[in-house]
Amino acid sequence: MNKKDKILIIGAGLCGSLLALRLAQRGYKVEVYESRPDLRKVDISAGRSINLALSDRGLKALRLCGMEEKTRKICIPMYGRLIHDKEGNTFSSNYSGRENEYINSISRGDLNAILLDEAEKHENVNIHFNKKCKKVEIEKNIAHFKDYETKEEFPVIADVIFGADGAGSSLRKSYISERKFLFSYSQNYLNHGYKELEIPANKQGNHQISKDHLHIWPRGDFMLIALPNMDGSFTVTLFLSYDEGKYNFENLTSEEKITEFFEKEFPDALSLIPNIKEEFINNPTGALGTVKCSPWYYQNKTLLIGDAAHAIVPFYGQGMNASFEDVFVLDEILCHFEPFDKLKTGSSREIFDWKTVFKAYQKARKKDTDAIADLAIDNFHEMKDHVANPLFKEKRKIEMDLEKHFPMQYFSKYSLVTFKENMGYKKAMDRGRAQDKALLNLISGDDISTSLDMTKEELEIVLKKVIKETNEILKEDKIAGL
């Protein structure tokens, strides 16, 4: 590892631009190649999610790079879910019983732009747009690019190559095609795709529905969600099967059928989306899937990071957060190894190489990205279906009360995953799932009366029972080797 190493990052998306900034701050020289045009100059939003939910893990990595304050200025806090039923009734459910815990709606383009600005300001960073990586010769450390403007193809040689090129990573594809090592890989598509629509601002430029919530229209097998934008509009996303159920993407092909579907399933939303037919027909239908692979690195030469290493379905709102957290974890590993390298005396031989760093990074990180991939699938079922279930609502109410009265002792699964930024996703998943099981056992047995509001004393009894049973479940799972 040497600060003179030439580092190449493929992809200047959310992860690539933050990684470039952080490596530059650590003193490395970084060249970034991005296939798309510069999003600060050209609108390239079509086909990707327009806004995202940013939460504590992402903010932790942004803070590390000095970007938290700038980011918060373009965030809209969402304190909970607002659930819409078919009759137009709504009910809300907070994300946490603690007041300072919420998630944030943020524009992908605006966030990417401030990261690019900051990275480009750094003397150690050069960003090249409209250059698509076609393949990487991993043994020789050569990435081959095509320039979209000149149509020319050219190679770039580097000491270390990072693949931050998203779910369809060219570096990952090269791991498969080059067959230089045993590379395990899985890709699982959902039968659901997504389509983005818009609720515009009202005439005064204000939001037409609460901007303090993430809106959900759960309908069992499919759902609609909406996240607020700074200009008073909402980005609405329909998650629907491609080919199953009465209504699906394959059969919603005529204006009449689209209107019929929305009139029947989402009448209140329909009245807020004036251009429904045009948008439904013209906006692309995006695919959703999970990618898991291993190893993420090849020798001391290349590393996959962000979605390139672990694409997940969007339902926990954690893909970007996990990709930002990758940068944080990699930085911690570099902090651990670099001081030893500085201690070397006389000889120019390095004590640690990038392979040591990459290996330690994957060891620290892989279990957590596997966990959030599985949690994201769970949250799909929770959002489209369980949120409307009375037992689920009861459980959430007790959890909110526990968090409110015992803020230091109780953290629901949602809070562990979303707000406990120093606990890995795997630990959050194991504890959260055991806790859910314990709480549901208590509710479905006669242990707690859920019909009335509980006093603090009654809640304390519940807390003790839940903690005891959670620990027993965790112990049993450990013995069973789960």
Ligand SMILES: Cc1cc2nc3c(=O)[nH]c(=O)nc-3n(C[C@H](O)[C@H](O)[C@H](O)COP(=O)(O)OP(=O)(O)OC[C@H]3O[C@@H](n4cnc5c(N)ncnc54)[C@H](O)[C@@H]3O)c2cc1C
């Ligand atoms: C519908 C939807 C909603 C989502 N909502 C959320 C959310 O609310 N919260 C959240 O945390 N996450 C969310 N995500 C996930 C989030 O979008 C990703 O996890 C995040 O964008 C990953 O960042 P990345 O930089 O690794 O990949 P990307 O953001 O995809 O960036 C990859 C970059 O590499 C470039 N590139 C690709 N191929 C090449 C190539 N061959 N050569 C050069 N450049 C290349 C791309 O143009 C792009 O700029 C959502 C995802 C989807 C699909």
Ligand SMILES: NC(=O)C1=CN([C@@H]2O[C@H](COP(=O)(O)OP(=O)(O)OC[C@H]3O[C@@H](n4cnc5c(N)ncnc54)[C@H](OP(=O)(O)O)[C@@H]3O)[C@@H](O)[C@H]2O)C=CC1
């Ligand atoms: N976990 C998940 O479920 C995720 C799913 N996705 C989904 O994956 C799909 C693809 O993602 P996305 O990252 O947008 O795909 P790409 O970035 O791969 O781009 C898609 C298209 O844009 C073209 N293109 C890219 N750059 C340029 C340029 N500078 N000039 C002209 N054309 C260009 C490419 O053309 P060409 O091939 O000819 O070069 C390609 O046809 C989407 O449906 C998205 O929703 C994305 C992320 C995560």
Ligand SMILES: Nc1ccccc1C(=O)C[C@H](N)C(=O)O
């Ligand atoms: N951003 C998203 C995009 C798509 C689907 C869900 C989200 C969420 O953020 C869900 C939120 N975490 C929730 O549990 O209510």
